[in-house]
Amino acid sequence: MAGAIAAIYALGIIERDFLGETGAAMLVASMGASAVLLFAVPHGALSQPWPVLGGHIVSAVVGVACAKFVADQMLAAALAVGLAILAMHYLRAIHPPGGATALTAVIGGQQIEDLGFTFVVTPVLLNAFALVAAAVLLNAAFTWRRYPAAWSAVTRKPPAPDEAPSMTHADFVAALSEIGTFVDVSEDEFLTLRKLMRDAAAQRRIKSAEIVLGAYYSNGAAGGAFAVRRVIDTDQSDVNGAVIWRCVAGAGRNDTGVSSREDFAQWASYEVVRSGSAWLPSTSAPAIAAMDGDVGALPTSSAVTMAGR
Incomplete structure (x- = not known):
């Protein structure tokens, strides 16, 4: 001004x-x-x-x-x-x-x-x-x-890839023993479930054409990897253009960066709005989104039990 x-x-x-x-x-x-x-x-x-x-x-x-x-x-x-x-x-x-x-x-x-x-x-x-x-x-x-x-002095940096280590059957058993839960599924059944969860999350992800100037987006990650970014500048008419963003919550807070619209869409899981001190999806998003790659996110009240097969 x-x-x-x-x-x-x-x-x-x-x-x-x-x-x-x-x-x-x-x-x-x-x-x-x-x-x-x-x-x-x-x-x-x-x-x-x-x-x-x-x-x-x-x-x-x-x-x-x-x-x-x-x-x-x-x-x-x-x-x-x-x-x-x-x-x-x-x-x-x-x-x-x-x-x-x-x-x-x-x-x-x-x-x-x-x-x-x-x-x-x-x-x-x-x-x-x-x-x-x-x-x-x-x-x-x-x-x-x-x-x-x-x-612009800001280097275009695509969102960091998922750096979570691959999960083994032993990791799954160790995590469940920590929370005292017994799940009656085989390793193959659980991996199939996890793949279906990944596919559902991929279908729900933001498309590059849907990125809106001024909106807030979350990566939907669990724990310390969770982040919210605000789009502070973008050319709405150019689907291949750049998105200038600022991290307003979670990992990398106060960082700024420039990504292509496609890279930003790959990072963003869904749009969020602020409600008090919490960030909530602006539209209904399945709660299992946070479970991807995070066994600890499984609800302890689950009726499922595990046989060590």
Whole structure:
């Protein structure tokens, strides 16, 4: 927020000298929309330097051309916005505030009209460059949101694989002896049960397209391996994009990281919500999820008994 305030105030001072009060107010509106993208979603596809600089510049060129060569101002304004969108699309520089820049070039007043194509360089290019520079500097203090996205200092790290050692029949018997329970199943039957539990958990896992910005997810692990991560930045429109997350509970608390959406989905078992001091599944999740790889999670009240076969 502080970054956006400082950047827009500085741009307003610059523009007032070139465009007068009316023109400055209109162009500040355009740059203000850009500031929302750069400081609120710095890793978004529309927030990167090329869309910001390219989008504003090409839109300014289109807007000035329409103002010069189309006599009817309303038609010129409509053409400026439409052609700016087309130009940004083909240049792969889609930046929505660019449409406002094109419109400002047409209806911004006599001072903007007098500037002609100089308007493209000063103040549009100057302001867009200053805004990008401010975003680079002011986001640099936060390692997980450095701008542009390619400069993020956080290494992409996929969730750690399950490091729990494989379980043997002797381990199973030893664990049950600790809790005084006797289970009447063979080793093969138990391993089959465990496989079915794994399959059920896999079917319940989050899909990459279902990951939502701001939501909390748990790995569903038992004991000290349990963790909850919050998605603090992601591009919802890019199913192959990155997820920036922060661990808010459990193992690795306060860690931040960047994972691909697919890697994050592999780590996450289900979405959770906070209820007091506890984290609960946001939808109904089978209680056996916590049993995977953790014999100690078996309920001691189970009616099953074990024969040492």
